Amino acid sequence: MNVFAGSLDRPNSYIGRSVTRPNAKRLLEGKGRYVTDLILPRMLHAAFVRSPYAHGKIVAVNTEEARALSGVRAVFSGEDLSAICTPWIGTLDHFRNMKSPPQVPLALGKVTWSGQPVVLVVAESRAIAEDAAELVELEIEELPALADPVEAMSAEAISQGLDSNICFATKLDSGGVDEAFEAADLTVEQNFIFGRHTAVTLEPRAIVADYDPSENRLTAHHATQTPYQFQDVYSRHFGIPEANVRVVAPDVGGSFGMKLHVYHEEMAVVGASILLGRPVKYLADRMESFVSDIHARDHRVTARLAVGKDGRISGMDVDDITAIGPFSSYPRTSAVEGNQVVRLMGAPYDFSSYRANLSVVFQNKVQTSQYRAVGHPIACAVTECLVDAAARELSLDPFEMRARNLIPDNSYPRKSPTGYQFEKLSHEVCLARLRAIMNYDDLRREQAELRGKGILRGVGIALFVEITNPSPAFYGVGGARISAQDGAIVKLTPSGEVHCSISVTEQGQGTETIIGQIVADQLGVDRAKVRVMTGDTDTTPHGGATWACRGAGIGGETALQAARKLRNNLLFIAGLILQAKPGELDIREDWIVEAATGQQRISLPEVARIAFFRSDTLPPGTQAQLSVVHHYAPQGYPFAFTNGAQGCLVEVDAETGFVKILKHWVVEDCGRIINPLLVDEQIRGGVVQGLGAAFFEECLYNPEGQLTNGSLADYLVPMACEMPDIEIAHVETPTQDTELGAKGVGEAGTAAASAAAMNAVNDALAGQGAVLTQIPMTPTRILRALGSI
Amino acid sequence: MKARAFDYVRPHSVEEALQAFANADGDAAYIAGGQSLVPALALRLQAPALLIDIARLEELHGLSVIGDHLRIGAATRHFEILNSGLVRTHAPLLSKAASFVAHPAIRNRGTFGGSLALADPASEFPAMSLALGAEIEIASLAGNRSVAAADFFLGLYETALQPGEMIRAVHVPAATARTYCAFDELARRRGDYALVGSGINAEIDNGRIERIRIVFLAVGSTPVQAKNVENLLIGNCLTPELIRKAQETLEADLDPPGDEQTPAEMRMHLARVLLGRLLGRLEATP
């Protein structure tokens, strides 16, 4: 039950305030400590020799010359590392009949994507390792590559032991779909293509693996979101007791889901450190990132909507073919995205007849897996484009079309057409707010005026629903050792300050900031007196860490409950010292005060001094508990859901196909807002990633399965000059499942930005006979749609 | 991504630099701004044994007007071209093009001579040197020589420079009161290499085109001059009808390459659009 008051007029009321990040200045001054800044005694450096082919048989590997180079300490191939590392298989039990070939650190016998690591060279410096890597001779017999998912579906299996290239297939059917389409006044159908893109974090993947044979102890300094997951993976696959494995994630320069997954290189480097008994460092360079970081999306969707004359949606039918890599990623699989695509379709709307087919297909490209807003942009774009297409057919305004179909705000709790349970969403309020902040009627007037002058403006909107705060229903039930709970230790220091170590992690989004706010708020102390520590499996409790927007909702609730526990302990001790009832005391601005009058009685530093150094003055039998450990796992709804609406204004140059993005709007309901500044940052960053997908980012492959734009010169990330102002408004519908009421916000921006952009471009092109249903919407694709080329 | 090991020298004169190159048995490279060479080293696309740093050589610096020419020292940085009043008055086409070259951080280091020596067909300065009818002053141990821009760009990253030869300066005929010019390009993001770009330099008298050069970038292995279009225009006044004809004629001048992202047809189409727009907004020298 949500009993949190949340008013901002109390002392130390940090929840809901735009406070700055304590770590911002340090990072800004260049004092960040990333994995690659770490220099350990006797540390060696790794470089990889990679497959030049997308598919092939390894005939011979000659490493003799490389070994002989001065400064080279070891050269490992597939057999060396497979001997000490058990294979991993990226399936989850609750995805029935899912399959994936076992993976080992370095290729054994076969290569299945271009860029797959085949040989690992370890040397005194990275430069020497790269020199030696050039001397390794790979003889690979090239096999035909499967680079087209539809072809791959019926082609011979890439992996021995599997009977096809279908990794996972599922069907959803609520019933009544055929009937809905038969009865419909209007059916709109479109084929969509969603390109592959990748995360392009500022800091690439990095690891320093440091194995100490004398203690059989592995320390991995690892740029990851999920140190606990990797502690488990390294322990189990290398046979080291979990307590002897420590994973430390220091400052991490962005992740967006990309650093959640097990990569062959990291496993190989851990193996190398074990075999050599020395620390080994590996930092992916940008070219390596493009061919080894997970990619995302890659969907071909055919979908249709059954609609009545009155604009009411009565049914939806979806077929999604999503192409992953030659195997499913581990331990979160490559099927979650497709699964979320088919389950989030139509989510904002009030209809019940839904059917979907999902096929997850292997092919000879780098693995795909969870990346910011997993599945959402696909589901949202498909739904929202169809809704717009129907509105156009019926000459209904896009706002009106949505107003007629959305799930009314007063009808919760209820289920989505695909079976998700919604606690409470706010589509009606969000849609009205969006219309207001866009000055929608003015935009339409301006659009008509400019059209008279031959200028093509387009306005697009999109509603979205975002899944957050997953319970064990997400991974745990599927057998993955990925925690849905989090843990925190909150302790009073002898000087009366507070230290919190917690299992949610920080990659630049401000996790530590909000945890500090929550702890300070709940304890009644100055925020500057709370130090938050994250990202070290030895010093923080085990937890799920940061993904699926769970940091605020689950991590925040953990911190809140832990802080309240410590507060009770402190009031108990203070009560003994003051001979007062703890229930009549409160903590405000670092003082124990009388709750009723606010009168200061004793300072926290004084309580700490007495408890730590003069325990003899406390009543006999008193044991002051000045550190608390607390765990919290979500209960109640299996997931939280947030919602919102986005709008986009574009101008299309019909002669060149170039699009100027003029403005973007977001109305977002993430439940309790802990820090508006950080929430807005998350939304803006997410929108930029969504617009990147809509207009710029695409991993392009040729028919041989070679990535043809794998550098930052050719792969276009969105840059500031091309990005519009992004205006944000908030609606707050806290979840009642927690005291805090936060639902999470990290993926909301990305979820609907590309959908709004597609609708805007199609709105601009309306009347020109062109419809775009493929992203990114490049000038070439726009001119093709217009028939200009 | 680490370069292979190399030696580095910073000579004190052009003479010394040329000598250092001669002593290196051909296994050397001049480094100026390093904005193209350093990435190539890091990617191991190039691995010379010796880098000869010429960026700070006094003799290679400076912008000056000599007679009816603007002289641009080879080591003049892109930002100097962008900000120079001399360039604005005497070679306005270069001023216009300069703001499209990369981003400020790269313009702070990249050099005019380096850009010409690299001869990237998508680069602005090589193409505009051709449009301006520039002469390239080349230093070598055998003595100095001068090559017209029209004879300098031979192929993809290929120039008339012999091994060891160095660009000392570039001479651009200064603009007159009758000079009109325009530059524009279509790049996916500000500062990127363009899908297509073009610059026009013309002498116009009383509305009549006396002389004109139209050069395209990113449409072939070198900068490409649209000679058929030029011939069509010379002697005439620009009218919407003539511009349309010029756009039609362009097909005879360009044979752009294509790839999956930007097919040849797309480049051709964009070049036509660009030509029409540029002819419609030729500007007089300030």
Ligand SMILES: Cc1cc2nc3c(=O)[nH]c(=O)nc-3n(C[C@H](O)[C@H](O)[C@H](O)COP(=O)(O)OP(=O)(O)OC[C@H]3O[C@@H](n4cnc5c(N)ncnc54)[C@H](O)[C@@H]3O)c2cc1C
């Ligand atoms: C991200 C990025 C974006 C860029 N975008 C653009 C762009 O939009 N447009 C554009 O035109 N350029 C662009 N560039 C390239 C940039 O302008 C280069 O700096 C320039 O083309 C080369 O100049 P430099 O002085 O850096 O040459 P260097 O990198 O030092 O040298 C390049 C080559 O020229 C040779 N060389 C240099 N000086 C001389 C000389 N005086 N005589 C003989 N040989 C010489 C070198 O040996 C080397 O082979 C970009 C670069 C980067 C990194």
